[in-house]
Amino acid sequence: MPTLNEVATRAGVTPATVSNVLRNKGRVGEATRQRVLEAIAALGYRPHLPARALAEGRAPTIALMVSSIANPFYPEFALAVENALRRRGQFLIICNTEGDPQTGRAYLDQIAGTLSEGVLVMNANLDFEDLRMTELRGAPVVLCMWERPLDPPGLPCVAVDFRLAGELAAKHLLELGHRRIGAIVGSKVYGIHAARYEGFVDAMRGAGLECAAAPVLYTPDTTRGGYAAALELLKAHPDLTALFTTNDLPALGAMQAAADLGLDVPRDLSVVGITDIQLxxxxxxxLTTVAVPTTEAAEFAVELLVDLIETTASRAASDGARQARVCVTSPPHLVVRASTGPVRKR
Known part of the structure; x- marks a missing residue:
């Protein structure tokens, strides 16, 4: 297998220049860069990541921990993270916990600080104390898509105002004339979607409607969960003209349930979600939905984590050595599509 020194010799440059080209760092002239790339291609050189980690005293990878890679939002977020890391000459490891804290702790013990020099955490059902211990071992942690910007978790995080997202979704339905609106929350009562539902409740109250007038069900954050919840709500409350859901997957399931009940969306029932996934x-x-800044949040998370890694590398990490930073993204915004329409008089 060719070595970095052999690439440098063939290109007529120093090994450091080859390293800068590979990592897209430093000032390298375009002609020199092309010579290095041609030498890499001619020799079939591939960086040896463990050797690079030993030489530089740091791993060239970042870990992203998610609760379920089957949820289509997480691959979309992971792609945005990977793009941001690639521009920095780094790589991404995805750790799927399946919502199991024990699996998450195993990943933290085995990967953080060894295979990866920092960890991004996305709703992986991990205890904050485990994450703080990971920081103390020298592997910084950043929470991604924290849902309450005004209530920071005491760990570095990138926050999105999901309460506003719920409010925007509800106001859209209210502006269309809907007053009999059901709610489907894709988490437990005090789970990660609680802020979204609180925004919905705020908008309903602002319109003079009592929360009790809006039936709500809590369900798994899946298409199947949304389908089952929508069936139950629509059968128990046939007068509903709209459904607010706290995420796009339950919203898609709700539209399937409406179709199976013979309801036309949006003529008979309007449905709105939150997130704006590709589906x-x-x-x-x-689907009409409230889009959140997924790419921006991923880029913020990478930038914050890399900055923390460099800070940790320059001084020993210690409890309370730095105040946990919070980066807040631009606000969510409504995306109106075909699943919502004016209320139809019955």
Whole structure:
């Protein structure tokens, strides 16, 4: 297998220049860069990541921990993270916990600080104390898509105002004339979607509607969960003209349930979600949703984590050595599509 020194000799440059080209760092002239790339291609050189980690005293990878890679939002977020890391000459490891804290702790013990020099955490059902211990061992941690910007978790995080997202979704339905609106929450009562539902409740109260007038069900954050919840709500409350859901997957399931009940969306029932995953744009009818800044949040998370890694490398990490930083993204925004329409008089 060719070595980095052999690439440098063939290109007529120093090994450091080859390293800068591979990592897209430093000032390298375009002609020199092309010579290095041609030498890499001619020799078939591939970086040896463990050797690079030993030489530099740091791993060239970042770990992203998610609760379920089957949820289509997480691959979309992971792609945005990977793109941001690739521009920095780094790589991504995805750790799927299946919502199991023990699996998450095993990943933290085996990967953080060895295979990866930092960890991004996305709703992986991990105890904050485990994450703080990971920080103390020298592997910084950043929470991604924290849902309450005004209530930071005491760990570095990138926050999105999901309460506003719930409020925007509800206001859209209210502006269309809907007053009999059911709610489907894709988490437990005090789970990760609680802020989204609180925003919905705020908007309903602002319109003079009591929360009791809006039936709500809590369900798994899946298409199947949304389907089952929508069936139950629509059968128990046939007067509903709209459904608010706290995520796109339950919203897609709700539209399937409406179709199975013989209801037309949006003529008989309007449905709105939150997040704006790719499936929301491709469903028929296309789903009205409140889009969150997924790419921006991923880039913020990478930037914050890399900064923390460099800070940790320059001084020994200690409890309370730095105040946990919070980066807040731009606000969510409504994307109106075909799943919502004016209330129809019955």
């Amino acid at each position: 929301a744009r491709e469903s028929r009818p296309a």
